[in-house]
Amino acid sequence: HPQGGAGSHVKVSREPDAIPTVVLERPKTSHTAGVKVILLPTAHVSERSALDADEVIRTNKPDAVLLEVCDERVDGIIDRMKGVENDDVVVPGAVHIVGMPAGVLPGGVDEVVLLSRLRTKVGKGVSLEDLKSDAELLLRTGLFESVIVRGRAEDEHGARTVVWKEGKVTLVVSVAEIVFTVHPMGAELTSDIRFKWNVYENFVSATSDAAAEVEVMRRAGELVKVSDCASGQGKMSAWQTAALCASLVIAVQERLQSGYTVALDVSDGECITLDVVPDVALSTDRWFERIDVSLQDVLSISFIGEAARAGAGANKSSPLTVKIMNGMMTLAESIISNKLDAQDGGEIIAGLSAAFESRTSRVYLADSEVSKTMRSLEEKLHEHVPGMKRSLARYILGSIRSLITSAFKTRKQLTTAIETERLTLMRSGEVSMPPHMREVFIDERDSVLFDCLWSVIEGKPTDRPGFYHSASSTFEYARRVPALDLPADGVSITVVFVLGAAHVPGIVHRWNEACSRD
Numbered sequence: 001h002p003q004g005g006a007g008s009h010v011k012v013s014r015e016p017d018a019i020p021t022v023v024l025e026r027p028k029t030s031h032t033a034g035v036k037v038i039l040l041p042t043a044h045v046s047e048r049s050a051l052d053a054d055e056v057i058r059t060n061k062p063d064a065v066l067l068e069v070c071d072e073r074v075d076g077i078i079d080r081m082k083g084v085e086n087d088d089v090v091v092p093g094a095v096h097i098v099g100m101p102a103g104v105l106p107g108g109v110d111e112v113v114l115l116s117r118l119r120t121k122v123g124k125g126v127s128l129e130d131l132k133s134d135a136e137l138l139l140r141t142g143l144f145e146s147v148i149v150r151g152r153a154e155d156e157h158g159a160r161t162v163v164w165k166e167g168k169v170t171l172v173v174s175v176a177e178i179v180f181t182v183h184p185m186g187a188e189l190t191s192d193i194r195f196k197w198n199v200y201e202n203f204v205s206a207t208s209d210a211a212a213e214v215e216v217m218r219r220a221g222e223l224v225k226v227s228d229c230a231s232g233q234g235k236m237s238a239w240q241t242a243a244l245c246a247s248l249v250i251a252v253q254e255r256l257q258s259g260y261t262v263a264l265d266v267s268d269g270e271c272i273t274l275d276v277v278p279d280v281a282l283s284t285d286r287w288f289e290r291i292d293v294s295l296q297d298v299l300s301i302s303f304i305g306e307a308a309r310a311g312a313g314a315n316k317s318s319p320l321t322v323k324i325m326n327g328m329m330t331l332a333e334s335i336i337s338n339k340l341d342a343q344d345g346g347e348i349i350a351g352l353s354a355a356f357e358s359r360t361s362r363v364y365l366a367d368s369e370v371s372k373t374m375r376s377l378e379e380k381l382h383e384h385v386p387g388m389k390r391s392l393a394r395y396i397l398g399s400i401r402s403l404i405t406s407a408f409k410t411r412k413q414l415t416t417a418i419e420t421e422r423l424t425l426m427r428s429g430e431v432s433m434p435p436h437m438r439e440v441f442i443d444e445r446d447s448v449l450f451d452c453l454w455s456v457i458e459g460k461p462t463d464r465p466g467f468y469h470s471a472s473s474t475f476e477y478a479r480r481v482p483a484l485d486l487p488a489d490g491v492s493i494t495v496v497f498v499l500g501a502a503h504v505p506g507i508v509h510r511w512n513e514a515c516s517r518d
Helices: 047-060 071-079 111-117 128-140 209-225 234-253 284-290 306-310 320-340 346-357 370-382 388-407 411-428 435-457 501-517
Strands: 009-012 022-026 035-042 064-067 089-092 095-098 144-153 160-165 168-184 193-196 260-265 272-278 291-293 362-365 466-471 474-478 493-500
Touching: 022 501, 035 047, 035 411, 035 435, 035 501, 047 346, 047 411, 047 493, 064 346, 064 435, 071 346, 071 370, 095 111, 128 144, 128 168, 128 260, 128 284, 128 291, 144 284, 160 346, 168 234, 193 209, 209 234, 234 260, 234 272, 284 291, 346 362, 346 493, 362 435, 370 435, 388 435, 411 501, 435 493, 435 501, 493 501
Parallel strands: 035 493, 064 362, 064 493, 089 168, 095 168, 144 291, 193 272
Antiparallel strands: 009 022, 022 035, 144 168, 160 168, 160 474, 260 272, 362 466, 466 474
8 A cells, every 4th residue: 555645654464364454543733633543344244354343343442433334224234233032112202092082981991091001101211012011901901902003203303322231232212102003892792791700719709600790790881871882873883892891891800809800802703701810810812913013113223214215225216237236236145145154244243243342432334325326326327428338237247157156166265265355455446347336336435434534533523324322331323423522632542444345445545645635
């Protein structure tokens, strides 16, 4: 590599067994902080690259980490860093029950009463299990046939927090609201009612099964009568069966000893069955098919919308060449990942995990968005540069041949080839692709990556998203990461940049130019 300009220095690791790195240094001056930047060139499907990223960050404990990844990919990265159990938490700005009737239900039950019984509260974190438990509670009233639980995402100002604990990630995401959509019990109204209980064991006081049934039916009748469901007219007519079921549940529950509860079953369609069971024996399996809880649309920290997330990369209107290119990249990642039993982006996951574990002050997602890169390629195609489509076709054919060759290599051969290419690219940056394609995939992104790096070491805000350490094991995700606080006591800052090997020469070149101007 060419050596740095005035006041800069570039060092390349050359020891055979050492982790391949390029170190960029800038001494402290009267108006700039001293800086040490460690560039870690990686291959995107490489176990060795992932191990290197982990070791370099844990060893150097940098002030900031930059990763060659963008906001459009962050949800996929975070999902792979979670544990087996989903412990994510949402914090709702509002909680509603939708589908409740306007009239009076048995027992005076309304939205306010039901909301007061739920674990889900405004401003408090709730898990997926909490929401399922609340949905079960609503079903146990006897009023509802089914409950659907959904969230509405907050805007970009909503808090997005990552908690790093015991080697896994948990999300804490603010959402605009949580909505429980309820549907009334829809079974045909029936007088066939069956009770499963032991009156002497379950009831506070009862002389016989027959006497208990009479008391329950009389009380249930009173509850229905004072509700707006008794007439069976207007909009409340749809709630007649629900009112009867709820009244029976209330009437039985009022007479039970503590530790027992009543579970309603209308599954056979011809009768209502009330089963008294110990609280601890109430299985959640009985509610499984009647509950639909999903937070997939809101458990996201990315700042792009769901539609944009689904269409990231080549979209439906993209030229055929772009679609083929996108498909080829996906296929290549799949073939190599399966061969090596490693996933694409392992070095990003390892780098982010090590940064969280080391309580790194700032972690920047420094790359350009995938969708932006693909749009840039489309624009190049629309320029109708002579010979461009022909050169792209040759590149695609060559890539297909390379994929076929890779498929027949042993794991050891493929690993060796990837590591050899990694070391070659970090020194030369010579990527075998058409000039206009290189301009999009390498040169333009080099500029974005370097601009982020330079802003970081200058202590200026960047235009890239990322994480900043807020407290203990907690990191906030922001569209624009706050500027890194530069030390005023002459201590140098250390930055680790985990990036594809092909980008290293471009970063070094821009570093030298910037230091010369500085």
